[in-house]
Amino acid sequence: xxxxxxxxxxxxxxxxxxxxxxxxxxxxxxxxxxxxxxxxxxxxxxxxxxxxxxxxxxxxxxxxxxxxxxxxxxxxxxxxxxxxxxxxxxxxxxxxxxxxxxxxxxxxxxxxxxxxxxxxxxxxxxxxxxxxxxxxxxxxxxxxxxxxxxxxxxxxxxxxxxxxxxxxxxxxxxxxxxxxxxxxxxxxxxxxxxxxxxxxxxxxxxxxxxxxxxxxxxxxxxxxxxxxxxxxxxxxxxxxxxxxxxxxxxxxxxxxxxxxxxxxxxxxxxxxxxxxxxxxxxxxxxxxxxxxxxxxxxxxxxxxxxxxxxxxxxxxxxxxxxxxxxxxxxxxxxxxxxxxxxxxxxxxxxxxxxxxxxxxxxxxxxxxxxxxxxxxxxxxxxxxxxxxxxx
Amino acid sequence: xxxxxxxxxxxxxxxxxxxxxxxxxxxxxxxxxxxxxxxxxxxxxxxxxxxxxxxxxxxxxxxxxxxxxxxxxxxxxxxxxxxxxxxxxxxxxxxxxxxxxxxxxxxxxxxxxxxxxxxxxxxxxxxxxxxxxxxxxxxxxxxxxxxxxxxxxxxxxxxxxxxxxxxxxxxxxxxxxxxxxxxxxxxxxxxxxxxxxxxxxxxxxxxxxxxxxxxxxxxxxxxxxxxxxxxxxxxxxxxxxxxxxxxxxxxxxxxxxxxxxxxxxxxxxxxxxxxxxxxxxxxxxxxxxxxxxxxxxxxxxxxxxxxxxxxxxxxxxxxxxxxxxxxxxxxxxxxxxxxxxxxxxxxxxxxxxxxxxxxxxxxxxxxxxxxxxxxxxxxxxxxxxxxxxxx
Numbered sequence: 001x002x003x004x005x006x007x008x009x010x011x012x013x014x015x016x017x018x019x020x021x022x023x024x025x026x027x028x029x030x031x032x033x034x035x036x037x038x039x040x041x042x043x044x045x046x047x048x049x050x051x052x053x054x055x056x057x058x059x060x061x062x063x064x065x066x067x068x069x070x071x072x073x074x075x076x077x078x079x080x081x082x083x084x085x086x087x088x089x090x091x092x093x094x095x096x097x098x099x100x101x102x103x104x105x106x107x108x109x110x111x112x113x114x115x116x117x118x119x120x121x122x123x124x125x126x127x128x129x130x131x132x133x134x135x136x137x138x139x140x141x142x143x144x145x146x147x148x149x150x151x152x153x154x155x156x157x158x159x160x161x162x163x164x165x166x167x168x169x170x171x172x173x174x175x176x177x178x179x180x181x182x183x184x185x186x187x188x189x190x191x192x193x194x195x196x197x198x199x200x201x202x203x204x205x206x207x208x209x210x211x212x213x214x215x216x217x218x219x220x221x222x223x224x225x226x227x228x229x230x231x232x233x234x235x236x237x238x239x240x241x242x243x244x245x246x247x248x249x250x251x252x253x254x255x256x257x258x259x260x261x262x263x264x265x266x267x268x269x270x271x272x273x274x275x276x277x278x279x280x281x282x283x284x285x286x287x288x289x290x291x292x293x294x295x296x297x298x299x300x301x302x303x304x305x306x307x308x309x310x311x312x313x314x315x316x317x318x319x320x321x322x323x324x325x326x327x328x329x330x331x332x333x334x335x336x337x338x339x340x341x342x343x344x345x346x347x348x349x350x351x352x353x354x355x356x357x358x359x360x361x362x363x364x365x366x367x368x369x370x371x372x373x374x375x376x377x378x379x380x381x382x383x384x385x386x387x388x389x390x391x
Numbered sequence: 392x393x394x395x396x397x398x399x400x401x402x403x404x405x406x407x408x409x410x411x412x413x414x415x416x417x418x419x420x421x422x423x424x425x426x427x428x429x430x431x432x433x434x435x436x437x438x439x440x441x442x443x444x445x446x447x448x449x450x451x452x453x454x455x456x457x458x459x460x461x462x463x464x465x466x467x468x469x470x471x472x473x474x475x476x477x478x479x480x481x482x483x484x485x486x487x488x489x490x491x492x493x494x495x496x497x498x499x500x501x502x503x504x505x506x507x508x509x510x511x512x513x514x515x516x517x518x519x520x521x522x523x524x525x526x527x528x529x530x531x532x533x534x535x536x537x538x539x540x541x542x543x544x545x546x547x548x549x550x551x552x553x554x555x556x557x558x559x560x561x562x563x564x565x566x567x568x569x570x571x572x573x574x575x576x577x578x579x580x581x582x583x584x585x586x587x588x589x590x591x592x593x594x595x596x597x598x599x600x601x602x603x604x605x606x607x608x609x610x611x612x613x614x615x616x617x618x619x620x621x622x623x624x625x626x627x628x629x630x631x632x633x634x635x636x637x638x639x640x641x642x643x644x645x646x647x648x649x650x651x652x653x654x655x656x657x658x659x660x661x662x663x664x665x666x667x668x669x670x671x672x673x674x675x676x677x678x679x680x681x682x683x684x685x686x687x688x689x690x691x692x693x694x695x696x697x698x699x700x701x702x703x704x705x706x707x708x709x710x711x712x713x714x715x716x717x718x719x720x721x722x723x724x725x726x727x728x729x730x731x732x733x734x735x736x737x738x739x740x741x742x743x744x745x746x747x748x749x750x751x752x753x754x755x756x757x758x759x760x761x762x763x764x765x766x767x768x769x770x771x772x773x774x775x776x777x778x779x780x781x782x
Contacts, residue, residue: 033582043614046583046602064600064608064617065708100496102582105489106513108496122497171569178562183616184587191424191493192437196575209455211437217455223434224641224719225574226455250615317456328615 001059001069002042009137010042014057016130021053027093028052029123030081030111033102035187035328036127038250048081052090060084082114092116097123101190128189132325132333133347139371141251142327142349146369146380148180149246149253153383155180156242156257160390166229166240167221170200177244186245187252189329198244199228206241206363209317215353216243216363217317236262239362239387241355245330246369246381252326254351255381256367259388268364271356272387274306275365278322278354279385282336283370283377292334292342296322299354300338308356315357323352326369348372349380392450392460393433400528401433405448407521412444418484419443420514421472421502424493426578426719427518429641439472443481451475473505483507488514492581519580523716523724524738530762532642533718533740537760537771539571540637540644544774546571547633547648551781557620557631558612561591568635577636578643580720589635590619594626597754600708606744607634607754608708627653630753630778632746636721637760637772643717645742646772647758650779659755662747663778665697666756669713669745670776673727674761674768683725683733687713690745691729699747706748714743717760739763740771 002010017040021029031040031049040049046063058071060081073084085092096117100108101124112120134142152173159172174197178184186195193212201218210217210227219230234240243256258272278299285298299322303312313319323336326349334342334350349372355365366385370377393401408431412420422431422440431440437454449462451472464475476483487508491499492515503511525533543564550563565588569575577586584603592609601608601618610621625631634647649663669690676689690713694703704710714727717740725733725741740763746756757776761768 034585038615044585044602044617046604063602063604063708066600098496102495104493104582105491105496105499106515108499124497167569171566174569174575175562175566178565179559181612183613184565185585185616191495194425194435194576209457211435211454213437213454221572222574222641224429225576226435250613317454 001067001072006042009135010040012135013040013130014051017051017126018053020126020130021051021097024095024097024121026053026095026097026121027091029097029126030115031099031123031127032107032111033099036099039127039131039328047075048078050081058084078111079114095119095121097121097126099124099127101125128333131327133345134327134349135347138251138327139347139349141249142253142369142371143380145246145248145251145253148182148248149255149381150383152177152180152244152246153242153255153257156259157388157390160259163233165231165233166200166202166205167231169234169240170229173200173242173244177246181248183247183250186247187329189331193331194225195227195245196225198242200240200242201228202234202240202362203232203238204360205230205232206357207315207359213319215313215319215355215367216241216357217314234261234390237264237361239264239268239358239364240390241363241365243367251328252330253369253381254326254330254353254367255369256353256355256365257383257385257388258364258366259390261390264387265358265361268358268361269387270306271308271311271358272364274302274308275354275356276385278302279352279366279368282322282352282354286344286370286372286377288345288372288374290344292336292340292344293338295336296338296340303354311356311358313355315359322354323350325350344372346372346374392458392463397433400526401431403526404431404521405442408442408517409444411517411521412442412488415486415488415512417444417486417488417512418482420488420517421506422490422514422518423498423502424490427490430518430522430719438466439469441472449475469502470505486510486512488512488517490515490518492516519724522718524736525718525740526738529642529718530738530740532640533644533760533762534771536637536639536642536644539573539639540646540772541774543568543571543635543637544633544646544648547650548779548781551650554624556622556624557591557593557596558622560625560631561620564591564633564635568637572639574638574641577638578720580722584722585616586618586636587616589633591631591633592619593631593753594623594629595751596621596623597632597748598706598750604710606704606710606712606746606758607632607748608705625652625781628655628752630655630659630749630755631781632754632756634758642719643721644760644772645717645721645744645758646760647744647746647756648774648776648779649755649757650781652781655778656749656752659749659752660778661697662699662702662749663755665693665699666745666747667776669693670743670757670759673713673743673745677735677761677763677768679736679763679765681735683727683731683735684729686727687729687731694745702747702749704746706750713745714741716741735763737763737765
């Protein structure tokens with residue numbers, strides 16, 4: 001199931017979750033979603049993890065064949081979980097954490113029929129909270145993703161060719177990402193957000209509202225995936241904002257850089273400089289104990305002071321946040337938004353993405369991923385932050 | 392919300408779903424998942440569609456801004472759906488279809504608190520069933536996807552270079568797919584299956600079991616996505632099975648072809664010919680009224696007759712099906728499996744993928760997407776079906 005080397009790391013994660021189980025006077029947590037199975041076992045498998053309040057977890061595996069290790073039990077159906085617990089004199093859970101924000105209604109009914117808990121608590125929130133503060137092992141995976149992500153952006157100007165569409169540009173960047181080790185898939189929490197490997201918006205398209213709750217919109221290539229590039233040619237006077245997700249290790253980083261073709265408007269240049277100013281001010285304040293909402297307010301105050309609030313985080317449609325936690329998924333806690341209740345602590349990881357959409361020109365701004373430490377933020381996605389000319 | 396040209400098409404889809412709502416004596420269907428919002432409106436948006444048993448649907452939209460049309464109502468939260476119904480004297484639904492196989496438990500609780508139905512029925516199954524038989528409009532999108540998918544496979548041999556890893560080969564194929572218009576994302580029904588754009592397996596890696604319920608396995612590049620290519624070099628004596636998803640139009644096609652480097656074993660060649668034989672026999676029998684389970688049995692009988700049953704659909708781990716419906720998602724009805732209850736009818740679309748895994752050599756076989764018509768199957772992914780040499 002997992003290597004001997006990974007065991008101490010997994011024990012840290014189990015202990016973190018078990019602390020919350022115990023604090024709620026609950027008996028166990030049942031995990032069945034891919035990202036949380038990955039978090040709790042170090043790999044994706046088809047099945048369930050039953051984590052009691054004390055002691056070691058049980059791994060109930062449907063697929064793949066061939067996994068071995070302590071407490072690895074092969075099953076065909078979840079009903080066999082309760083059979084196993086009964087046979088081994090493990091008491092049925094009275095109070096059970098289930099991933100009720102993710103597991104479907106029908107799956108919930110099936111699982112509660114099997115385990116008959118008297119009380120069900122929110123396991124999605126429990127694991128999300130455990131995942132918010134990363135372990136040293138996770139931070140190293142994030143640093144490694146960040147290194148590859150930074151390397152990708154160093155390649156970006158070289159793949160641009162005159163006359164390219166935003167899509168053609170995107171395809172060459174995607175290829176570079178894959179050559180640098182991107183796993184390709186982009187994991188998002190919740191059922192409503194979808195994207196391919198990231199988004200590239202340019203010119204007028206940057207101002208097209210999208211149904212998805214990303215920092216930027218874009219028409220996309222088809223009504224079945226209305227976000228990002230739309231196949232239009234990148235022309236002089238436009239900016240290109242490249243916002244590719246980085247998933248090089250199972251842990252994501254987020255990073256954006258702004259490119260320009262020819263001369264762009266003074267407004268766009270000013271807005272970009274304001275993004276950098278916002279980044280500097282927010283990161284200076286981002287210490288353990290700081291409220292994420294305060295960080296949002298710092299950003300919004302600077303945008304407003306510069307008279308740019310109508311372009312901040314979008315123009316026709318504006319995003320309601322300037323940053324978001326990252327990890328196995330792109331949208332973890334903390335959320336840097338006005339009504340966020342998240343408080344920073346050391347080991348949290350977040351992407352900060354102050355951006356502006358300038359009509360007819362495109363989007364400008366910056367995005368980096370930061371690790372919160374006791375003494376300040378560590379940037380894991382370094383690289384030139386000025387507007388980079390493609391000509 | 393949708394163009395005038397699309398209205399007659401959407402009316403067909405609404406009528407199909409309303410027939411099922413009426414047959415169940417229900418009052419309405421509430422749609423909130425992306426693929427079904429796309430099916431019922433022709434585009435993705437963030438929000439809900441309330442489809443009454445009779446009359447036109449209501450589109451409750453959170454994002455993007457700027458959608459217009461009949462019954463388009465902007466809301467901030469789903470509680471406003473019941474406010475709207477009350478204000479407009481639309482009776483609350485007594486019996487309501489909800490997507491209970493997809494909507495999370497918590498979302499179910501919220502929606503049923505809002506609409507207070509006395510009885511909830513399975514809307515996931517209702518829409519899945521409606522989507523199984525495609526309209527002419529949908530069939531044309533599938534044909535268009537198939538054309539691009541076939542074009543992609545014509546490019547495959549040209550992107551191979553001596554000494555490539557399976558990953559490097561995959562990256563160049565992915566790039567060609569995108570240049571031909573692939574939207575990139577790969578939509579799968581259910582929470583447990585994940586993949587990037589498709590899978591390429593070669594040599595020993597073809598026999599590595601995967602947690603996902605795809606036709607083939609493979610170790611993958613990382614335990615966070617254990618499927619497909621694993622970065623090993625393609626060597627003489629190996630086959631490479633390329634199984635890239637095709638999503639060029641919002642509707643997917645599925646297609647695989649087998650490539651070889653140098654001489655491969657007689658067993659592998661024989662198994663490939665058996666795949667073609669199975670395809671021919673299954674497709675000859677695939678007429679409206681045929682049970683999908685019977686099609687599976689035809690395939691298994693031929694594999695067994697040839698003494699190849701231990702390699703059929705995998706070796707260390709075998710898939711339990713030889714085909715699957717395709718549409719907006721890659722795994723729709725009908726399922727071509729031994730215990731499938733699906734019966735073919737005209738307008739269904741399925742991928743047939745008889746494949747074998749030959750230890751040390753790799754996978755061989757064929758996959759095409761077919762439309763069921765009154766007089767037989769129409770292949771939408773034509774192209775050479777013999778093993779194609781890469782040297």
